[in-house]
Amino acid sequence: GQNIDQPTEMTATEGAIVQINCTYQTSGFNGLFWYQQHAGEAPTFLSYNVLDGLEEKGRFSSFLSRSKGYSYLLLKELQMKDSASYLCAVTDSNYQLIWGAGTKLIIKP
């Protein structure tokens, strides 16, 4: 079966750095996405990785290792507004998005 695992909840301090991990087992791989979702809102696109390595975009970076079926989202200089759920999603061989359950990130002052 297809499976995406990410931690249910994480807590971090304002100004600090946090890494959210995602491991996946899917039939085929055509890219991995990270989305941010605030409570009661739809997800917003953060990043896309299809090749191994680190993609940096401002305070957010995303890493992919296809051989390990592993990705992480790195958030630097955390702000209170970063409190949200972070969803990892993989595009499989049929170009369908397979979703993780999301990681709820709580930022404390």
Added chain:
Amino acid sequence: GAVVSQHPSRVICKSGTSVKIECRSLDFQATTMFWYRQFPKQSLMLMATSNEGSKATYEQGVEKDKFLINHASLTLSTLTVTSAHPEDSSFYICSARTSGEVDTQYFGPGTRLTVL
């Protein structure tokens, strides 16, 4: 980035009535749109894939006669929840897929449906 809108944002209806939700891609043409349902504290669940000009493809367990999908144009898809029941109360989200360098889905803001 690409913008997708949904209307209405919130709807409350009586049990047994039908509700139509619109999803529009505002600044790009989307040959494929997706409809998701999100239960509290759970991941997004794909309901169906909608391709312009053809019948939608429904995921296993989703009743196509209950959740009618119409993708009338490259910028509009509609989801109609027929004979709604309280258990249909949920957050319904559409997305539209762009084509190009990165095949990305952009999401609408979602529609909160409450069936009394």
